[in-house]
Amino acid sequence: MVRILTAAEFEKQITRLAEILIDAVDSGAGVSFMKPLARDVAEDFWRGQISGIAAQKTFPIVAELDGTIAGLVLLMRAWAPNQPHRCDVAKLLVHRDFRRRGVATALMQALEDKAKALKQSLITFDAVANSPASRFYQKLGFICVGTYPNFAYSGDGKLDDTALFYKEI
Ligand SMILES: CC(C)(COP(=O)(O)OP(=O)(O)OC[C@H]1O[C@@H](n2cnc3c(N)ncnc32)[C@H](O)[C@@H]1OP(=O)(O)O)[C@@H](O)C(=O)NCCC(=O)NCCS
DSSP states (O other), rough: OEEEEEHHHHHHHHHHHHHHHHHHHTTTSSSSOOSSOOOHHHHHHHHHHHHHHHTTTTTEEEEEETTTTEEEEEEEEEOSTTTEEEEEEEEEEEEEEEEEHHHHHHHHHHHHHHHHTTTTEEEEEEEEETSSHHHHHTTOOEEEEEEEEEEEEEETTTEHHHEEEEEOO
16 A cells, blocks of 8 residues: 655656645645645646665555555655765655555555665654644654744744654654
């Protein structure tokens, strides 16, 4: 159900991944983009990840249910040469049709497993403060070190604080 895609597999799924990103923005999530998110912009965003996937800097983890990609997350290794032990979490997205069924939990477990296999010892990322996503990460044991005020606009156009998370593994 949960697996890591190769660059070629990822490219074949760009239409579905764009649907999932558009759905997240439509749902009001703060995931880099404003509402409405055009299909070509969403597809270009995913296409821009392919070189990092091919270089094994980015690992796209997808969850499939009933033969459909229900959600995904990107494990992104830190680019900096002095941080070979650190990776980021990006674009944890579960389509609304599949939420509250443990999909994101399974994705984050797979991400931690892959991070350990890559000998990563620190996972970092940020999320909209006081959001369902922040509550989700806290439930999974990620530690919030604080917030940036008024950091980014949500898909709905409201300025949100951003919470900074980490976990040592
Ligand atoms: C946040 C998100 C990834 C959670 O995905 P999911 O597959 O529904 O999560 P899970 O089913 O694994 O949830 C596990 C637990 O997290 C918590 N949780 C998940 N969604 C929640 C919500 N909307 N409100 C409060 N708690 C929530 C609950 O404790 C839940 O357990 P429960 O269902 O038994 O109560 C999903 O809502 C999403 O894609 N949101 C839009 C995109 C986004 O904000 N991504 C994060 C970017 S940083």
